[in-house]
Amino acid sequence: MEQAAPFRSELMAHCYRMLGSMHDAEDLVQETYLQGWRSYETFEGRASLRTWLYRIATSICLRALENRARRALPSGLGAGSADPDVPLDNGDSPLGWIEPFPDAWWTPGSPEAAFAGKQSVRLALVAALQELPARQRAVLILRDVVQFPAAEVAQLLDTTPAAVNSALQRARARLTEVGLTEDGTVEPADQERRELLDRYAAAFEQADVDALTRLLRADVRLEMPPLRVWFSGREPVTRFLASRGFAGVGGVAMVPTGANGQPALAAYHPDGDGVLRAHALHVLTPGVGGVSGIFAFLDPELFAAFGLPPTLRKAS
Template sequence: MASATTTVNDDFLAKANPFRRELLAHCYRMVGSVHDAEDLVQETYLRAWRAYDKFEGRSSLRTWLYRIATTTCLTALEGRRRRPMPAGLGGSAHPDTPVAEQPDVPWLEPVPDAMIGATRTDPAAIVSMRASTRLALIAALQHLPPRQRAVLLLRDVLAWRAAEVAELLDISTAAVNSILQRARAQLDQAAPNEDEVTEPSTPGQRELLDRYVAAFEKKDVPAIVELFSTDVVWEMPPLSEWYRGPEHVGRHLAVRCPGGPDDIRMVRTSANGQPAFAQYLRAPAGSGTHFLPFNLQVLTLTGNRITHVANFLDTGLFEKFDLPQHLAD
């Protein structure tokens, strides 16, 4: 009996583990939290392992796992509040007004590219993965009710047939098409135009990021602001205040942001298919550690300008991104 169970376990893991990263991406799109997504993938695999002896192969194992993952996410989302970004809660603030943390809000979280990167070498799969995990798109998805979210992801991201989605959700094909139409309409109002968002692949864009790092480490606010678009957005969860426009962002950086020249270090990483930086702040004198985690920035580029900076002040994210907990000088 033990040998048979071991064989089932080994067979299941060998066949199911290659899908773990893309299932994590799917759960992340559904719930907007890398921590919750990891838990939901674990629950998905546990449910799948328990039911594996009943898997009849009427669909592919990948499709079967996505069915379980989607159901698991929908159950987890029952009664939960959506995960917003500050700009989704109200109008922009003036940089001279007081700022306040909102720890009771379940804020949206970024996801490391290393955790969800496409396991296939197909360039189209890699581009699709990046596009479908853009931070602005994930934030827009959170505005949809969970069932609308699931239908849109299954149809538009995973390219399931309407009949497959209907079977999963136990509704009619007509209902699936109606839900999808409403979801697309609402998403169009909140999501960015993907054709305008660009990868940092050209020499000019790479130089832009180099200048951004140099300016921040020198605390050269005019040089930072020069890299922004005229309608740049600056967000800082768990702070509910956010700013629009280079003037307001520059005022915030000059007046409120701690540190001076040479007090900040930037470590490159990537999140949500976008360039990102871990920002470290010089520790107080005598602490024994020169630079400590301060925030995680995720940047959006449009052409040769920075159009959005999301500053995540939750330093617990550094562990998820496999970033050091301190830097030497």
Template sequence: MTTTAASTPTDLEAFRVELTGYAYRMLGSVFDAEDAVQETLLRAWRGRDGFDGRSSLRTWLYRIATNVCLDLLRGRGRRALPVDLGAPSAPVAASLGTPAGDWVEPVPDAAVLPADPAELAVARESVRLAFVAALQHLPPRQRAVLILRDVLRWRADEVADLLDASVPAVNSALQRARATLAGVRDGRPDLGPALDPADRDLLDRYVDAFARYDIDALVALLRDDAVQSMPPYPMWLRGAAEIGRWLRGPGAGCRGSRLVRITANGGSALAQYRPDPAGGHRAFSIQLLDVSGGRISRLTHFLDLRLFARFGLPPHLDS
């Protein structure tokens, strides 16, 4: 067998993070993305004799990853954020019913972001929760074209070769994808960028108020038009006053919670542990906060407990 760059699992493994970032943007799920990358590397290893070196190893792997993602997306509905769904939930008390829908999931920074500082700023913006949710509105091939061209900065001829398409077809798909994405953003409330790690004061005050369960202090940190959602439940609330009522009512079980700081989707995030009647605190949600104008504009609580292991967190904290 001719020795190539694709000859060893170690060489392939070097691409895991960037491939996971690509698959996450395509699929909107950290679990699906990791499965897709694992399948990509497995196919590459099994098909290494077919890699003839005419393209780079990176291009070859992206071709396989794109085909894997397109296969997974075939026939599947798009993932969304609750805020995409229209009117706020009503009545609020009915919102914690049966989980429904496939929601865009948070992702640990370490799983998808490059180590190179020169690439980090652009990569962080392209894994923001709102951006990944907006991508899910695009048809799969348009989604791939937009990510490859506008996020990863591939040339049109490179994308055309990867997708077995013509350059005019790629350029046309990119124009349609950009137009659709602009329409999605125009139709969504102005939620601002995700909370940056530099916004330590706002995050500190939020953590302190939540730990004390001081609802007045929490509400004071929110924009008047702030929204709150709790995937996978089909509920979202609009308005600081409405969120405050929820926290005093159905959400009162969060009193006494412990918050652990993490990073997700290019910004600061929190892991929430609620009091466990048996002692200590049990995993409850991963919280992502968006900020605008120095106040919190969105609170997204992800109640999928599988996420805790993915973030390297235990399911339970001792007292």
């Protein structure tokens, strides 16, 4: 199965789009390769090896979704708050939380594939995909993201091209209903990305509310899984971060990384013993005129998947 190795990255992204979890995606791709290895002698070459692997992976994802609740972001569970002093809940949710996806896990073969891959794992899209029934989700991903022809998707899902086209229309209509839009979203150039990360990191490391305010759009959102509460609007977002997210000048370290094709930073907070400990992964949505979204994943266990250490020593 050496010839199947080049497809691991895109299969990982495919399973992530289907389930919204990088950990589930990793497990299901492993299962895909194991099943493919066991049944490789039955591969007759009627379809490409890539299509055959997608068939296995999609089937495994659909089975997994039969017994799992969909994943969501806080904005998918209720209205945002404009009160930065609102009590924070304990994160209890009947659903699982969408996880970030490390950019390092996506290794496309061309710049065009890199751009398409990044766009297709953006957090807003992945969250919207979870609103779709599993088979509609699979059809939309295979047609609009992977760009398989309808006839090929029909064979892959053991259905008809007419059924595929019908499911695709319903899936697109549903995404419109849930308000999926990229309006105002921009793909920053490398230099702009670095400058954005540097300015955001400096605002936190220097506890500079004014600098942070200048970075944010008026309609910015702040979401912090696993907390259900989320905030909408520059004023409540900056007030909340200033009172509960800053740790004083020099108290926080921000390490650049990449997630979901979006600029991201790993935040380390002090523990009182001279050690900075993993606290949250901040994934930013850049927009026209500033940052339009901040997703602060408050789960230090995510750091390992991004190749980040659990602790840092404070600079003397």
